[in-house]
Amino acid sequence: MRIIRGIYCLPLFIAFLSLSWQCAENPIDSDLSHTGLNLDTLSIYSVLSSASSYQTPPEIGGLKYLYFGSDSLFDIAYNLFTIKERATNGLYWRTLLDSSIQVDSLFLLFSSNDTLPDGLISNVGFSPDFTFEEYTDNYNILDTNTTWIPFGTPMMRVVNDTSDQFEETELFLDIIDYFSALVDTADSNLVRTFKLNANSNLESMYQAYSRNYSTGNRGPRIVVHFSDSTVTTDTTIYDTLTATFETESDLTLLEIDANNENLEYPELFVGSGAGYKTVVTFDFDSLVLPEQTMIRSANLFLYSSRELTSNYTINSYAINTDTTIIGQWFDEDPYIGKASFVSSASFTDSTFKFSVKNFLQNITLGNISNLGMILKPDDSADPFTIVEIDTNDVLKSARLEILYETR
């Protein structure tokens, strides 16, 4: 009977074993070459099935510099910028009208890492109501109806660092006489837009920092020195303070001639200053990658027929709306809102290498149509460089390299 009772304890034994037992799973080494996910490559030379360049008015508001002057190809007459309503220390323009505040000085400042010539800017104009869009407007925005109040010609000084080495050139203009125009409380829509008129005799290109350089504090700005008085029963305390009003937006207006003479393939250009963009298409659909292909890498190689600085960067955008363009010149980019960013490529070894992995994978998945890509210069690229994509040399023709796996 005691034995039988012992047997009833068996479930406890089994529970103990179940809890104490740990399944072991050591992998086995064996050949798996019969399975899927095998790497394979596909190289397609002369991959472009069509390509063409087109031009639009240059939109170079996103650049890190404002440009002045002219060279053999470009002539820059104007720059625009708008000053913010609020200073970096939180002060508003209207606060400067308080009875306790005495404005001592008001200066418009620009900085440049260039050595600038005297008389670079012939005149600074001011408009309380002229507005512009930094990233989309171009020289067409200027009209003859706008009245620009002349503020004068800025002075120049060279700023050296502590070891007496050149640090930057500073342009400054005393605008204390125009204080009332800058703080006009009667104008509820007051904007503080300035137009910089470059000297028409300049034969080179010069640059000053724009608000897009670094954190923006080197761009055009207005610096106010003022004193704030606080009166107590028997004492008046004066605080000497400074406020800096930085730039809200700025834009170099680069005017080019509208050229309606069609560029013929294989002339492919990219350059922001000249307004060149290129549309390329390649016949990827017919490559017939197997179903459920996983693209490991896909790179589109384009060669430049000219030597460029190594940091010149071109961005590629996938066209997502079927758009047919006829002609070379467009007052407005016909692909605005119809293309999505794909990748950037910096110039290295005469080549631009664009990663198109995501683009091609989504084509294979049927999520997007292969309507081609647009090549545009990055905002960091020198606007006065024109890239010519090589289409003459067979060895340097556009090439697509795909590394993929199939299940």
Added chain:
Amino acid sequence: MKRDRRIFSIGLLFVLNIVFSQSLMNGYGFGGLSSSQSASVLGLGNQSLVSSFQSGVSLQNPATWMDLKFTKLNISYLNDQSVLESFDALNGQTLIGRGQLIIPIKEKYSFGLGLAPYRNQSISIIGAEESYIAFDDTLSTQKSLYSYGGINALFVGFGIAPKNEHRFGTKIHLLFGSTRQSLMNNVGGIATISNARFVYSGVLVDAYYNTNFEYPVNIFASVQFAYKPLSYISKLYHPFDDTNQSGYHDSEFYFMDFPYQSDISLAIENREENIHNPFQFELGFEWKMKDHISLSGELLSWEDKGDYSNLDFIMPLNDYVKSRQEYGFSLIRFTPALLAPKFWDKFQLRAGVHSSNYQLANELESIKEMSISFGFGFKFNVTGNQIDFAFRSGKRTYRDVLGVEYFQHAMVELSLSDLWFIKRRGNK
């Protein structure tokens, strides 16, 4: 007596803890055969036709079930372990072996139903490190394959004895289950993962016959065929770069894995028919040498007529078992009586030797298996409740590269008995 019980307990723990298998066989075809699901059968060395549970009864042979005195509810628990000498790999697992209910009716009919594993597909394989030159870059690659799951069988059995000397039985196995396969290719530190799921269905039918003569020797036979050969519905998921190395295709919320989950299409679904179509013939004999002591033997021939030619299922070891032959002999001592006066007489003792030969479809060299097994059962309670233990140890010899596998199975099975469908007299 107290000392004996201690030895018994310690011995039990020892046996159950050293034992137990994720076998290399799981990598062939649609997985390895699950070990015998009854401890009494395992103790005899996988002899499923001849008497093993008690005199005249095998739990896996419905043509013998009518000799049970009581309705039986069985459940078994299995520990598997295998050691692959060539890879220095130790694999083990535990699982519920088999659960079944057997109802004898008037010593002439029987009915049973239950659930048991049919194929085990759990296996992990690592491929060799290789290099691949792509566009002048040399990439290091290594594949691995992980397979989980298997196929189970829900079975219904019937037995009939039109004459006491001739018994017939049949069993219908409804096969079901699923497998998940995860194939990885690690290229330069980032793995591409391709997942697939396979859902199985199929119907197998067994037919049994055995004699029940007064002679000391009786004959057992069975045949198995596929009424509806195994088929599967596969779901093949789009491969992805497991950029964040989580092992899963994470949503785009994490901006990591490529392509994004929302970008990929639904899994491709395929259906494959007739992927596994077994035909089996089994023959056995039992010789009652002395009172309660029998010698038995079985021969088995099995062949798979399935179409393996166009599968999206990955056979981990790139081959499958085309045919199998087994033979074995065993010796058993049954309990002499239901209520034995001596403690020793409550025990059944079993031992057996077993040999199998697996012929692969793509290899000339076959897999050879040899094993020995032993077990014992203990009866308790007036209705004949029984607990059985079994241990089987053996080795399989594969082709040269894979080497030798040593395996061990240990099983414990509990059988509870009661009277069902008996008209009881009411109290007067």
